[in-house]
Amino acid sequence: MPKITPYMKQCFVTAAIGFNIIGHGAASGFPAILLPQLHQPDSGFKLTRSQDSWLASTVGLTLLLGSFSAASVMGTKGRKAAHYTISVLGIVGWVITILATSFWLLIVGRIILGISFVMMIPLRSALIGEYTSPKSRGAFLATVSLAQGFGIFFVHLIGSLISWQRTALVCLFLPFISLVMTLFSPESPSWLASQGRYEESREAFRWLRGDQEEDELEKMISARIAFKESRQGRKITMFGTIKKKEFYKPIILMFHAYSLSQSCGLVTMAAFSTIIIKKVMGDVNADMWMVIFDTERILTNTLAVFIIHKFKRRTMMFSAGGLSLASHIGIIFYVYLRNNNSLPVTGMWLPALLLALQFFAMSVGVTPMPSVMAGEVFPLQYRSLAGSISLVSLSSTMFLILKTFTGLIDSVGIEGTYAVYSFSIAYCLLVMWFLMPETKGKTLQEIEDGFRGKPIVTRELIEKKSLKDDETELETKNLT
Numbered sequence: 001m002p003k004i005t006p007y008m009k010q011c012f013v014t015a016a017i018g019f020n021i022i023g024h025g026a027a028s029g030f031p032a033i034l035l036p037q038l039h040q041p042d043s044g045f046k047l048t049r050s051q052d053s054w055l056a057s058t059v060g061l062t063l064l065l066g067s068f069s070a071a072s073v074m075g076t077k078g079r080k081a082a083h084y085t086i087s088v089l090g091i092v093g094w095v096i097t098i099l100a101t102s103f104w105l106l107i108v109g110r111i112i113l114g115i116s117f118v119m120m121i122p123l124r125s126a127l128i129g130e131y132t133s134p135k136s137r138g139a140f141l142a143t144v145s146l147a148q149g150f151g152i153f154f155v156h157l158i159g160s161l162i163s164w165q166r167t168a169l170v171c172l173f174l175p176f177i178s179l180v181m182t183l184f185s186p187e188s189p190s191w192l193a194s195q196g197r198y199e200e201s202r203e204a205f206r207w208l209r210g211d212q213e214e215d216e217l218e219k220m221i222s223a224r225i226a227f228k229e230s231r232q233g234r235k236i237t238m239f240g241t242i243k244k245k246e247f248y249k250p251i252i253l254m255f256h257a258y259s260l261s262q263s264c265g266l267v268t269m270a271a272f273s274t275i276i277i278k279k280v281m282g283d284v285n286a287d288m289w290m291v292i293f294d295t296e297r298i299l300t301n302t303l304a305v306f307i308i309h310k311f312k313r314r315t316m317m318f319s320a321g322g323l324s325l326a327s328h329i330g331i332i333f334y335v336y337l338r339n340n341n342s343l344p345v346t347g348m349w350l351p352a353l354l355l356a357l358q359f360f361a362m363s364v365g366v367t368p369m370p371s372v373m374a375g376e377v378f379p380l381q382y383r384s385l386a387g388s389i390s391l392v393s394l395s396s397t398m399f400l401i402l403k404t405f406t407g408l409i410d411s412v413g414i415e416g417t418y419a420v421y422s423f424s425i426a427y428c429l430l431v432m433w434f435l436m437p438e439t440k441g442k443t444l445q446e447i448e449d450g451f452r453g454k455p456i457v458t459r460e461l462i463e464k465k466s467l468k469d470d471e472t473e474l475e476t477k478n479l480t
Contacts, residue, residue, distance in 0.1 A: 006210040010132045013208070014140050016181035017083070017124050018147040023090050023174035024120055025151020027113040029270045030097075031056040032290070033159025033167060034106075036274070051103050056271040057402035058107055061395075062114025073119070074384040079127050079188040082119060087182065089116035090175030097168045116175070121394065122374070122387030129375030130190040131208055134216070134443050139309035141375045145368030146301035152270045153294035160287055189217070190380050190444070193224045216443050220380075223445055227381060246451040250377040251390050253435045257317075257370040258394035260428035263421045264324045264366045265358055267398050268405055269293070275406075279414035280331060281351045289352070293359050300363035307364065308372060312440050320365020321429045327358040328422040335415040376439045379448040 035055065038047050047055070073082040093113035100106045124144055132140045151174075159167040186208065192201035198221050205217045242248060268276060273293070274286035281289065308316055331354045337343050378386045401421075408417040439447050449455040 006133075006208060006212075007136070009208055010136070010140065012181070013131050013185045014128055014143060016178055016185050017127060018143055019174050019178035019181065020083070020086055020090060020116075020120055021124055021144055021147035022151040022154065023094075023171060023178070024113075024117045025148035025270075026155035026171045026174065027059060027093070027110075027117060027151075028148070028267065029152035029155040030159070030164075030167070030171075031271045032156055032273050034164045037159075037164050045102060047103060053403055053406055055103075055106060055110060056405075057399050058110040059114040059117055059398070061399045061403075062111050062118060074123055074126070074191075074387075079123060079130070079191050080182060080185065082123050083127070083182045083185075084179065086116050086119045086123065087175040087179035089113075089119070091172060091179070094168050094172040094175070098165050098172070118391065118395065121391055122384065125371050125373075125375035126378065126383050126387060127188060129444060130188045133209055133213060134441055136309065137375065138313070138372055138440060139305050141372040142301075142305040142308040142368045144371035145363070146298070146305060149294075149297045149301040149363060149367070153291075153298050156273070156290055156294050160291065190220065190383075193221050194380055196224075196228070198224075216445070219443070219445050223448075224380070245453060246379045246448055247382050247386060249435060249451050250379070251386050253377060253432060254370065254374060254387075254390035255393035256428040256431045256435075257373055258390060259397045260321060260425060260432070261367050261370045262394065262397040262401055263424035263428065264321075264328075264362045265421070266362060266367050267401055269359070269362075271402055272405055275409070276414065277355070279409065280335060280355060281348050284348055293355060296356060296359050297363045300360050301368065304364045304368045308368060312438055313369065313372065314436055314438050316365045317369045317432065317436060318429065320361050320369070321425065321432075324358065324361035324366050325422060325425045325429070327354055327361055328418050328425065330354045331358070332415045332418050332422065335413070335418075339413075339415075373436075373439070376442075376444065376447050377437075377451070379451070380444065 031052075035047070035052050037043060038045070073085060089112055093109050093111075093116060095109075096105060096112060097109035100109055125141060128140050128144065129137060155167060155171060158170055186204040187200070189201045189205035189208065192198075192204060201221065202217060205213075209217075265276075273290045277284065277286040277289045277293075331351070334343075334351055334354060374387060374390070405417070408420065412419075437447070437450055442450075
């Protein structure tokens, strides 16, 4: 039997997380196949236009209201307990959706799926970042976007072939598989260290990484010991925590990174893809083009895993962000000129190219990079809290975009709607230019020290701790 390498173990634990992310991607894309089927003449119940927008945006509203629900479970009960909770909620949400016979039952199912989604967002990047080696961490974190994109593609493809109830039944198996795989995954070494369970932390770390990264392990444990010793004898106030650079800088950075990912078209293309395609491309088979663009998203997300592994974080973020802004501006001008009969030739290939460019920019960098950053920039001691606070931006932007999309389309058209999103993209890129550090190849402790401006633990302290451990071991041997 071949030896199971640390890299294979990291792939396994990442896959356990990935199945839940696929399920949440499916939940995001579900309205695109649910709403058209509910408006068919033979549908069991009818929806108003307002109810359409609520079904699409309820997940975003749940994210906004439940942004802090994950912090307490992640911080006090552990990463595995949080992952179990997320999987169970996902299963319950899909079961209620399958059995729904009214608008209100659909809303309840969407709310429970939204709670599962919101708990997963801070956990997925934190857990992958804590599980994986710095040399491959970027690629593993990039699979978050790939898994979510695959979930959207999966639900759109399946939903175009079978009923929405059967589609929900298929989606039910995604959190179930994740639940089973989590049973065989270890607890996060970083969380165990933050709880003072150092020997368990060493055991979990070596199971995941082998014995080739001992320096990172000892630095992490030494930093936690130094942090706890610095807290002894003095009261740590909330105001004192907020003032810390390593606390507020990553939060501000992620506020804008999450807003950027939502503004680039991630949520609108998942929930309203057929509407956008028809508004931009005209009278075409929107369902066919939806599957084509979803396929492009999957291929580009897959490509992003390898690109992010090779290129620096800032290069990826601002190249993709600039391309996303350019595609939005191109669509604005195209639709405006077409509506004013100022184009010499009309056809579907130019708008298809512009939408393909938007999908490429979104999938190669704008969407995966926030997940990569979230797994790297938050300090261990505040990872649960800071990650939950930053979700306010993601959830509020998601809800706002989904709830106002149909109203914007009706009032200012697709070109005006894209102008609003373009302004948001440009603003977020400007702020991130001054805040985003380069994190490729650095350990989580080095990134945390970079935001702080100085290391929390010096090499002298590590050597002092090592000497003290040697003396303790020698005393124990003499006593025996």
